[in-house]
Ligand code: BGC
């Protein structure tokens with residue numbers, strides 16, 4: 001069975017995890033020094049957010065060279081050291097691939113600005129259509145008689161995936177990192193690459209609607225985009241081991257996610273990230289996620305509010321995680337969620353991200369003094385208890401996450417993939433997974449007798465989840 005199928009993947013927002021050289025910015029050597037922590041947390045893989053050369057107009061998702069390391073984060077030798085150490089500790093390494101757009105500083109785009117004949121790698125038009133950028137306003141920026149398309153910021157021009165040279169170049173990008181030993185890719189905005197032929201106007205031009213309601217958009221979620229992933233599947237499969245292709249795809253309908261899994265191994269679903277702490281809504285979000293082959297479970301990432309804030313409490317976040325982790329599929333953990341961290345209000349004058357996402361990007365809290373850097377951190381530290389303060393405290397979030405992940409790993413070999421909902425009173429969810437695991441989430445403060453008399457649980461305690469194991 002492929003290693004990623006029930007794996008726990010830990011997302012490292014590289015800038016904010018661990019600084020090694022005192023410049024206040026996290027880096028690859030810093031990550032390397034923290035691998036034992038991740039191993040002890042019982043994660044199977046790390047996913048590194050972009051560390052490529054970048055002007056950092058979008059936290060590194062504006063890449064000016066996809067085959068190198070930005071000096072801020074280290075160099076290629078440092079990357080190789082990180083992969084070698086991770087592998088030695090039994091950890092897989094997944095890197096972020098950002099194929100929808102480049103930075104406007106990428107040599108291709110600089111050439112396109114200078115020379116109209118060299119524009120085919122991007123999407124230029126004399127008469128822009130009515131598409132809106134996800135960041136607001138028109139998705140087009142005029143440079144002369146022509147304008148170029150950017151579904152995100154103007155500093156992130158969209159590539160033209162109908163151009164063979166773009167396709168060939170990214171084949172080489174994949175091979176470059178696969179040759180260096182990476183175990184897979186997280187593909188940024190995987191539903192964006194190919195736009196409808198002829199660039200027709202959208203009927204509904206609300207930017208948010210375009211991103212999520214891909215059925216009504218000519219820019220997002222075009223079925224032809226999977227032709228790119230069929231090509232990448234063949235490349236990934238030509239390497240040894242199971243190299244993971246994971247897509248970041250926003251879709252409203254689970255069926256629209258399913259088609260990506262014919263060529264990608266798995267896709268994120270964001271149903272749970274858009275759901276409040278209500279058992280009826282949670283159950284339908286879980287059902288939607290289970291429709292998609294090789295499901296993924298995630299409650300936060302570097303773009304969104306931390307789940308303790310979003311769901312209204314660290315106890316709720318832990319309870320929901322514990323419930324989801326009983327289900328078949330891969331678990332994606334975002335750095336700091338194991339500490340029960342909440343969002344941090346970053347004062348405007350210290351803000352780094354132009355799109356308001358600093359709240360979940362503050363540096364990791366390693367010890368009472370921070371432990372992230374010996375210099376001045378690029379963003380202020382958030383409030384919360386650090387790793388060192390929680391370690392060894394059985395009542396802490398960290399020890400609860402650790403214990404749960406350890407138990408999950410131990411149980412996997414006996415668990416199947418079938419799941420069955422049990423009848424439960426309002427405010428309670430119970431799901432049985434083939435192999436003898438029942439998870440019960442009680443969002444009420446009342447004691448809860450399950451209908452089959454199996455458990456009486458709740459007892460005025462806090463929101464929580466219990467795992468019941470058949471002998
Ligand atoms: C990434 C964001 C980024 C955007 C554009 C996303 O989905 O997660 O951080 O701003 O893609 O690259």
Ligand code: MG
Nearest residue numbers: 019021025027
């Ligand atoms: Mg540094």
